[in-house]
Every structure is written in structure tokens, then in C-alpha cells.
């Protein structure tokens with residue numbers, strides 16, 4: 001079936017002709033002076049400026065257009081390896097971030113109690129002096145380790161630097177323990193290497209793609225969608241495993257509507273068939289597998305008939321799809337997923353996915369996992385950071401033995417609540433809406449109430465900003481420089497984010513805020529550069545490039561390197577055995593199953609449904625709801641509910657309902673989407689809606705929040721990720 005790329009990727013007319021940013025001030029902010037809009041010097045005609053997108057964290061290269069000095073539209077930069085000249089609908093609507101009427105316009109200081117959302121407007125000096133005073137006191141009373149930085153995205157770079165200079169090891173992001181942490185650890189335990197972002201999946205050359213929940217097409221990571229579309233167009237065989245008939249499922253040859261939470265059973269049965277029928281890459285396994293015989297023995301009991309009882313997937317379909325995968329090996333890829341924090345057994349599920357891929361012999365092969373490389377640009381030559389006196393507080397006594405790489409955000413929240421292993425007294429929050437992105441909102445708020453200081457840097461009055469002591473308004477990505485983008489990818493390149501327009505009010509870029517605050521904290525030696533241009537140019541010069549050149553092009557590529565193994569080249573695995581660990585001694589030593597095992601998930605009680613959630617093509621988490629171009633396309637989320645169930649319950653399509661979870665939490669009202677496209681035992685909604693900040697008028701009570709209903713979470717004992725697909729809801733009618 002041919003797929004129209006246009007349907008996935010193109011939205012037209014997303015331009016702002018003559019829209020002016022409004023200067024209305026928020027009525028909740030007391031004593032606010034009217035902030036004058038800055039006047040932009042109009043340059044006649046059309047000016048094109050390359051930059052990279054920030055509507056999500058994929059960092060697609062883009063070209064912004066100014067028309068007579070006004071931001072007009074943004075398109076993909078054809079030179080950019082990630083966007084290849086096309087942005088996703090969110091990126092195309094990115095200019096709406098600049099024109100957003102809800103933007104924070106000046107620094108705010110809390111009046112009254114936390115969470116009341118009463119603020120006074122202050123100057124930058126007043127705001128930063130206040131923060132510096134508090135941070136100095138925290139340092140002298142409790143030690144620098146008592147400050148935590150939560151950040152997400154490249155804009156956090158200079159705050160990470162600031163916090164390391166201040167002396168804390170507690171830097172974290174929700175993109176690990178609430179997102180891809182289990183996947184990275186599962187693959188690392190198996191191959192000695194992580195998947196990374198962008199994922200090293202050679203989707204465009206794959207002949208068979210297996211998606212386990214990865215809802216590409218709704219999950220709009222641009223390059224992945226383009227590559228997936230290319231594979232579909234070339235006739236790749238697509239197998240989709242999802243309790244919900246996703247957009248990707250509509251492109252599939254085989255759709256497996258699995259019972260939620262039972263994927264490990266399916267994976268084990270697939271491997272059982274492939275091993276029993278000797279369909280795996282024998283040469284590859286003989287050469288590179290460790291513990292294959294034990295693995296073989298372990299999985300011998302997991303027949304398709306056994307898996308059928310768990311997954312509700314017919315044994316014959318399990319066999320057929322296993323054979324289908326094997327037919328196209330090594331150009332078969334079982335996508336490792338990205339948001340993998342589902343049920344608390346996620347590292348083991350990721351390991352099962354890693355092993356199934358290993359049976360395909362696809363490491364370093366075309367259509368499998370390619371070997372990425374990057375443009376090496378040296379770091380800025382800063383003085384060394386002070387060594388923190390105490391270890392990070394996120395994982396005391398290494399309770400989660402394989403929590404490696406990034407710190408656990410929920411672990412740091414726990415430390416704040418319990419004051420163990422030591423008190424945490426300050427949170428600096430950059431670009432992450434913690435009440436939406438961490439499970440159990442109540443715990444987040446209780447932790448906030450224990451703090452001496454909480455600072456939020458945001459662009460709109462998000463839910464988390466409502467809980468801050470100080471809110472700092474940032475310039476949006478189209479108004480600022482950020483650090484260079486040099487990801488590991490199939491092509492090495494460096495790309496630049498640079499300002500396209502001025503900030504309309506008193507917003508400042510992150511680097512400026514970090515530097516000013518650093519100076520007020522006496523850390524000026526860590527900010528030796530005059531401005532970010534000097535910083536960027538220094539880094540680029542160290543690599544023989546220049547800012548001038550990169551400003552013009554937006555993207556510069558590194559000399560090409562091979563991303564597949566040569567015929568006779570051996571892959572390297574950085575595991576303790578130097579092989580792909582089918583049987584993991586590392587896990588065994590710490591008391592975990594050396595070969596993944598299946599445990600039946602808890603069933604929803606009678607009358608309850610499992611709450612599932614995911615993405616919509618035109619929104620990013622809770623980041624884009626007030627962007628006019630995007631909210632015009634989707635104003636609120638819907639509740640997907642099975643048509644038979646809805647009929648039985650008397651719920652009509654389009655009718656508003658509320659959800660009540662197992663702990664009695666009732667959601668905002670949400671529109672029912674009555675559909676055959678979901679199983680009867682679960683419901684689904686898009687994450688990011690239903691924010692509760694009163695200041696955030698545009699989104700207040702628009703749709704329901706999955707986060708509000710995710711009061712339960714199941715922690716992965718291996719690495720501390722928080723499985724969040726473990727909540728059950730009933731449906732209520734009163735509106």
C-alpha cells in the first residue's frame with residue numbers, strides 16, 4: 001500500500017502574515033506594568049535564515065523566512081540530514097511559538113503561597129539577585145549538592161554547566177527515567193551499546209519493520225517518519241503490535257492487537273519459533289553470541305500456544321510473523337521503541353527486543369542497526385569543575401544497580417521528599433513541565449512544598465511555572481542561539497540554532513540567564529566568553545570551522561564514514577564478554593533474570609480499563625497547546641474507547657465524559673472517540689492536555705491530563721524507570 005508522505009508531513013498555509021504579538025498582560029500577575037513590545041526594524045523583502053527546530057527535541061534543520069522584517073514561515077533545510085528539507089507539522093507551525101499570546105513577558109516573583117499562581121513582575125536583576133541569594137544560602141547551609149537541575153533539551157546546556165560549576169552532581173531530565181532509559185540500559189546490557197537519539201535504526205533500508213507500540217506517524221520524529229514512509233513505499237513488510245490500531249498499523253501487513261502489558265510473552269514466543277525452526281542467522285550467532293545454549297533452553301517452553309493465552313494473539317499469527325521477520329533478515333528491524341517506560345519490566349522487554357534483533361543478525365547491517373558517527377567538535381575549554389563532596393542523591397546505595405548514564409528524576413524527587421540520602425532544598429527547572437512529565441503529580445507537589453527555592457525557566461505560564469518562586473521568561477528558539485547540534489547519526493554534521501527575530505518583550509535566552517546568574521554566584525571564571533557568539537566561534541574554530549560560515553549554511557557535514565560493516569569486518573560489542581549477551585551474567589549477579597522472563601501483568605478490575613496514552617502528530621507533550629497554528633489543528637484531546645464497550649455503556653461519539661482512576665482521581669472532561677480501533681480492555685488519550693495552570697488560559701481545562709490520572713507507577717528494579725501504563729480508569733458521565 002502506498003503511503004502519502006504529504007499526509008504525514010505537510011501542512012500548508014502555516015504562515016503568519018501580519019500578526020503582531022500582543023502586549024496584553026496577564027490579569028493574574030499583580031502589579032504588572034505594561035511591557036512595551038519591541039519594534040523590529042523592518043527589512044524590506046524576504047530574508048532566509050537557517051536554524052534548527054525546537055518544537056520537539058529532534059533538532060531538525062530549518063530555514064526561517066522573514067517578510068518585510070516579520071517572521072513569516074519556516075521550512076526544512078534541504079542540506080540538513082535530519083529534516084532533508086521537510087519539517088513535520090509541528091515544526092512547520094513552529095513560528096506560532098514566537099507569536100504565542102500566552103508568552104511570559106518578564107521575570108515574576110511569587111507572592112503568597114506556592115501554587116496559588118500569584119506573582120509580581122520584577123526586573124531581571126531583582127529576579128537573579130533573589131535566586132543567587134537563595135542558592136548561596138542553600139550551598140552554605142546544606143552544601144551545593146542540595147540543588148537539583150531538571151532540564152530537557154539543548155537549551156539546558158548552559159544551566160548544566162552552571163550547576164556543575166556550582167558543585168552539584170544532581171542534574172536530571174524526564175527523558176531518561178520517564179522515556180528511553182530502559183531501552184538504553186536493555187540494549188547496553190545486551191550489546192554493550194545504547195540506541196541513542198536519533199535512533200540508529202536503518203528504517204529506510206529495512207525490508208521488514210516490526211513496531212512494538214512505536215506509533216510512528218503519530219510519534220512524529222521527522223526522520224523516522226520519512227524513513228518509515230520510504231520503507232513502506234518500497235514495499236517493506238510491516239508488522240505492528242499495538243492494542244490500538246495506530247496510524248502505523250494502517251500501513252501494516254500484519255497487525256497484532258496485543259493485550260496490553262504482555263509483549264514479553266510475544267517476544268519470547270517469537271524467539272521460540274525462530275530458534276526451533278532454525279530461522280536465525282546461525283553464522284552470526286555462532287560467532288557473536290554469549291550464552292546462546294542457556295537462552296535456547298530457557299525459551300524452549302514459550303510456545304505460541306502458551307503466548308496466545310497471555311497475549312490473545314493467535315498461535316498461527318505468531319508463527320507467521322516470526323517467519324516473516326526471518327525471511328528478510330538481516331534487513332529486518334524490530335524497532336527498539338523510544339518511550340519505553342510502560343510496565344516496570346521495561347529493561348527486560350527491551351532486552352528481549354535486543355535479542356530478537358540479534359537473531360536477525362542485523363547489527364551493523366543495511367536495514368538493521370547502522371553504526372552512527374558524529375562531527376567531533378571540541379568542548380569549550382572551561383576550567384575544571386569542583387568535585388562534589390557527595391554522590392548524586394537519585395539512587396542511594398545503588399538500589400537500581402543499572403541506573404547508569406543519566407540521573408533518575410523521580411529518584412531526586414524522592415530524595416527531596418525524604419531528605420535521604422541528604423536534604424534537597426532547591427530545584428532549578430528548565431524547559432520541563434514536571435507536574436505533567438513525572439508520574440504522580442501529588443508527590444511532585446509535596447516535594448516542591450519542601451523546597452527553599454524553585455526556579456522555573458519557561459516560555460509560557462506552564463503548570464510547573466505556577467508552582468515556582470521565580471519564573472524566568474525565555475526567548476523562544478527563533479529568537480536565540482543555542483549550543484551546536486552534533487548528534488551520532490548516519491551522517492556526521494554540525495548544525496546551528498541562531499536568532500531569526502528579536503524577542504518581543506523582556507525575554508532572555510538561556511545562555512544569557514546562566515551567565516548572569518553565574519556571575520552573581522561568583523562563578524564568573526566559568527563564563528569567560530563575552531557572549532554566545534564568542535563561545536560558539538571558539539568551539540567551531542577548534543574544529544577548523546567558523547561561526548560565520550555556519551551562520552550562513554546552518555549545517556556543515558563531516559567527511560563521510562561507513563555506517564555498515566564490511567563483509568569480513570567483525571562488529572565490536574562492549575559487554576563484559578565482548579559478545580551479545582543472550583545470557584547476562586551481569587544481571588544474574590545482581591539477582592535479576594539472566595534471560596528475560598514473563599510475568600503476567602495485573603488485570604484491570606471489573607468495570608475498569610487500562611489507561612494508555614501517546615502522541616498526536618500536531619502536538620509535543622504539553623509544549624505546544626497554546627501555539628495558535630497547532631491548537632487550531634487540535635484544541636483538545638479525545639478518549640479513545642472501543643465501540644462495543646461504548647455501545648454497552650451508552651457512550652456516544654463526541655460526548656464528554658470524565659475518567660476516574662483507581663485512586664479516586666477524576667479527570668477534566670474529555671470527548672469520547674468511539675472507535676473500533678482499540679481493544680475493549682483499554683482506553684487511550686494523547687498526553688499533554690488538561691493542564692491546570694490558571695495563568696495558562698489558552699489550555700486551562702482543554703481536554704484531560706493522563707498525568708493527573710497516573711497516580712500509580714511501577715519502578716523498573718533494574719534501572720529505576722517509571723512504568724506508567726499501570727493505571728486503571730472507569731468512565732463517568734457527569735460533566
Ligand SMILES: Nc1nc2c(c(=O)[nH]1)N[C@H]1C(S)=C(S)[C@@H](COP(=O)(O)OP(=O)(O)OC[C@H]3O[C@@H](n4cnc5c(=O)[nH]c(N)nc54)[C@H](O)[C@@H]3O)O[C@H]1N2
Nearest residue numbers: 213214215219220241244260261338339614616619620621
Ligand atoms: N508528535 C509528536 N511526536 C513525538 C513526540 C511528541 O510529543 N509529539 N514525542 C517524542 C518522544 S520524546 C517520544 S519518547 C516518542 C514516544 O513515541 P513512541 O515511543 O512511539 O510511543 P509510546 O508512547 O511508547 O507508545 C505509545 C503507543 O504504544 C501503544 N501501547 C500502549 N501500551 C502498549 C502495550 O502494552 N504493548 C504494545 N505493544 N503497545 C502499547 C499505544 O497504543 C500507542 O500507540 O515520541 C516522539 N515523537
Ligand SMILES: Nc1nc2c(c(=O)[nH]1)N[C@H]1C(S)=C(S)[C@@H](COP(=O)(O)OP(=O)(O)OC[C@H]3O[C@@H](n4cnc5c(=O)[nH]c(N)nc54)[C@H](O)[C@@H]3O)O[C@H]1N2
Nearest residue numbers: 152178179339431432433437457458462621622623687707
Ligand atoms: N503522563 C505522561 N508523562 C510523560 C510522558 C507521557 O506520554 N505521559 N512522556 C514522557 C516522555 S517520553 C518525555 S520525553 C517527557 C517529556 O517531558 P517534558 O520535557 O517535561 O515535556 P513537556 O511537558 O513538553 O514540557 C516542556 C516544557 O518546556 C517549556 N518550553 C517550551 N519551549 C521552551 C523554551 O524554548 N525554553 C524554555 N525554557 N522552556 C520551554 C514548555 O512550555 C513546557 O512547560 O515526559 C515523559 N512523561
Ligand code: SF4
Nearest residue numbers: 053056059060088091
Ligand atoms: S520532528 Fe518536527 S517538531 Fe521535532 S524538531 Fe523536527 S520538525 Fe521540529
Ligand SMILES: [Mo]
Nearest residue numbers: 175179180339
Ligand atoms: Mo520521550
